[in-house]
Amino acid sequence: MTSQTNPVLLDGKTLAAKIRGELKDRSIKLQKEKGKRPVLATILVGADPASATYVKMKGKACESCEMDSKKVELPDTTTTEQLLAVIDELNADDTIDGILLQHPVPSQIDERLCFDRILPEKDVDGVTTVGFGRISFGLPAYASCTPAGIMRLLAEYNIPLQGKRAVVVGRSAILGRPLAALLLEANATVTVCHSRTTNLPDVVREGDLVFACVGKPNFIKGDWLKEGVVLVDAGYNEGNVGDADYESCYPKSSFITPVPGGVGPMTIAMLLSHTVAEAERKVSAR
Amino acid sequence: MTSQTNPVLLDGKTLAAKIRGELKDRSIKLQKEKGKRPVLATILVGADPASATYVKMKGKACESCEMDSKKVELPDTTTTEQLLAVIDELNADDTIDGILLQHPVPSQIDERLCFDRILPEKDVDGVTTVGFGRISFGLPAYASCTPAGIMRLLAEYNIPLQGKRAVVVGRSAILGRPLAALLLEANATVTVCHSRTTNLPDVVREGDLVFACVGKPNFIKGDWLKEGVVLVDAGYNEGNVGDADYESCYPKSSFITPVPGGVGPMTIAMLLSHTVAEAERKVSAR
Numbered sequence: 198m199t200s201q202t203n204p205v206l207l208d209g210k211t212l213a214a215k216i217r218g219e220l221k222d223r224s225i226k227l228q229k230e231k232g233k234r235p236v237l238a239t240i241l242v243g244a245d246p247a248s249a250t251y252v253k254m255k256g257k258a259c260e261s262c263e264m265d266s267k268k269v270e271l272p273d274t275t276t277t278e279q280l281l282a283v284i285d286e287l288n289a290d291d292t293i294d295g296i297l298l299q300h301p302v303p304s305q306i307d308e309r310l311c312f313d314r315i316l317p318e319k320d321v322d323g324v325t326t327v328g329f330g331r332i333s334f335g336l337p338a339y340a341s342c343t344p345a346g347i348m349r350l351l352a353e354y355n356i357p358l359q360g361k362r363a364v365v366v367g368r369s370a371i372l373g374r375p376l377a378a379l380l381l382e383a384n385a386t387v388t389v390c391h392s393r394t395t396n397l398p399d400v401v402r403e404g405d406l407v408f409a410c411v412g413k414p415n416f417i418k419g420d421w422l423k424e425g426v427v428l429v430d431a432g433y434n435e436g437n438v439g440d441a442d443y444e445s446c447y448p449k450s451s452f453i454t455p456v457p458g459g460v461g462p463m464t465i466a467m468l469l470s471h472t473v474a475e476a477e478r479k480v481s482a483r
Numbered sequence: 484m485t486s487q488t489n490p491v492l493l494d495g496k497t498l499a500a501k502i503r504g505e506l507k508d509r510s511i512k513l514q515k516e517k518g519k520r521p522v523l524a525t526i527l528v529g530a531d532p533a534s535a536t537y538v539k540m541k542g543k544a545c546e547s548c549e550m551d552s553k554k555v556e557l558p559d560t561t562t563t564e565q566l567l568a569v570i571d572e573l574n575a576d577d578t579i580d581g582i583l584l585q586h587p588v589p590s591q592i593d594e595r596l597c598f599d600r601i602l603p604e605k606d607v608d609g610v611t612t613v614g615f616g617r618i619s620f621g622l623p624a625y626a627s628c629t630p631a632g633i634m635r636l637l638a639e640y641n642i643p644l645q646g647k648r649a650v651v652v653g654r655s656a657i658l659g660r661p662l663a664a665l666l667l668e669a670n671a672t673v674t675v676c677h678s679r680t681t682n683l684p685d686v687v688r689e690g691d692l693v694f695a696c697v698g699k700p701n702f703i704k705g706d707w708l709k710e711g712v713v714l715v716d717a718g719y720n721e722g723n724v725g726d727a728d729y730e731s732c733y734p735k736s737s738f739i740t741p742v743p744g745g746v747g748p749m750t751i752a753m754l755l756s757h758t759v760a761e762a763e764r765k766v767s768a769r
Contacts, residue, residue: 336595361681374619389672394646
């Protein structure tokens with residue numbers, strides 16, 4: 198099949214806005230009917246400007262959906278024990294629905310230990326080991342937000358996954374691996390590639406769907422792609438550049454995510470969505 | 484490459500015997516020097532004869548390695564709560580190093596909940612969700628025993644994995660999925676196939692290594708295989724028949740596991756190995 202027409206853009210910006218509108222309605226309803234306003238706690242350790250920007254963005258996103266955010270800011274010198282104590286406090290605080298620990302934390306902190314201290318039900322960012330295991334086994338849990346957003350975006354465009362070849366390039370704990378698990382749950386035949394993969398272009402060419410999750414600008418080239426591929430670019434590099442070389446990939450694709458405005462906006466939408474879902478779950482479990 | 488010579492047999496029987504000999508020595512040493520004898524607790528629920536046989540076999544294997552087994556047998560009518568209470572007791576018992584809950588349990592029991600009640604450090608059978616997550620993230624944990632045994636067998640024969648195409652056929656929680664995670668950690672390029680995979684023979688043909696984990700006798704055929712493939716058959720069906728059609732697969736392989744005597748003996752060896760390792764860890768942590 199040749200793509201003589203232009204590919205369909207997987208418009209995450211519009212979808213995320215729609216989702217956020219629905220979340221705002223649910224949040225207002227929850228507050229009206231049950232007196233509960235969803236609250237996301239964000240933890241920022243240190244003064245990394247990019248991290249500070251991300252946390253601020255997430256806080257504003259909460260506001261825009263009639264949710265609260267509780268910002269915890271800790272100094273660069275925070276120890277693992279101190280961070281664990283903060284997480285314990287937020288775990289125990291019944292007003293808090295979700296906890297987001299902004300990655301990365303300063304190097305003296307055992308980040309994995311701290312992530313895994315977050316209660317599974319408050320792990321709305323999908324970073325815990327047990328949450329990953331539950332997602333992998335098809336059990337209820339909040340999936341890592343970017344993979345969750347990608348799945349939601351594919352579903353919105355009714356892109357079939359069952360029996361399709363899905364090639365995931367990248368294997369990080371918050372992106373490539375959980376995405377592979379979700380695609381497998383959706384009955385795709387999943388291949389995970391990475392820096393040690395040999396003949397990467399040939400492997401990528403097997404994909405009916407290709408997921409660029411490497412964190413290297415313009416890494417995936419158009420001539421690595423099967424004609425008519427569904428190309429999802431989860432990369433976001435300096436200068437609004439994705440992990441796929443958009444110009445050469447565009448003509449080979451039947452569906453493609455723009456960067457920006459594809460996967461990016463979906464990540465925060467999923468974070469908010471998980472937080473509202475947890476607030477609703479908590480209220481209904483009372 | 485054509486296989487003009489016969490393939491090398493991946494002799495799990497001999498390797499497992501060697502490992503068990505080493506475990507026996509370690510177990511005796513631990514007892515002599517630290518007064519600690521490794522103990523595996525086995526839980527059998529109901530009267531399934533196959534399960535009873537497996538549990539008995541595991542108990543005898545413990546004895547042969549100078550380890551103890553503590554057998555817990557529960558009636559067919561056991562509830563989830565009763566089984567959880569038994570697991571809690573074994574978790575709290577400092578003399579118990581590992582806990583094996585024999586699968587399957589009667590249908591009224593929430594098996595996943597019970598598996599996940601086992602303390603991670605006592606999960607020597609590698610069945611917990613958190614253990615799976617830790618293995619997937621490259622963190623210390625006891626991997627599911629059959630995948631762990633397969634990795635050990637490949638290592639024994641110095642079979643390279645990095646950059647190789649590994650095709651796992653099957654995606655169960657105790658075999659296909661954790662095996663895929665271990666192969667990915669070993670830097671293979673991993674594809675997971677399953678019942679919904681289309682053109683399965685073509686996908687299997689991509690594998691430098693193929694892992695048959697489907698539980699269907701003689702399912703994988705020789706003409707699905709690349710010449711010179713490493714074929715690992717984790718199947719064990721009635722009549723000592725594996726998941727791969729041995730006769731047609733043999734001439735295509737450079738390495739192949741016999742059935743029986745390939746993967747099978749490695750599973751129990753890994754269970755014992757994890758139990759001894761946990762006993763040693765516990766003693767050294769005192």
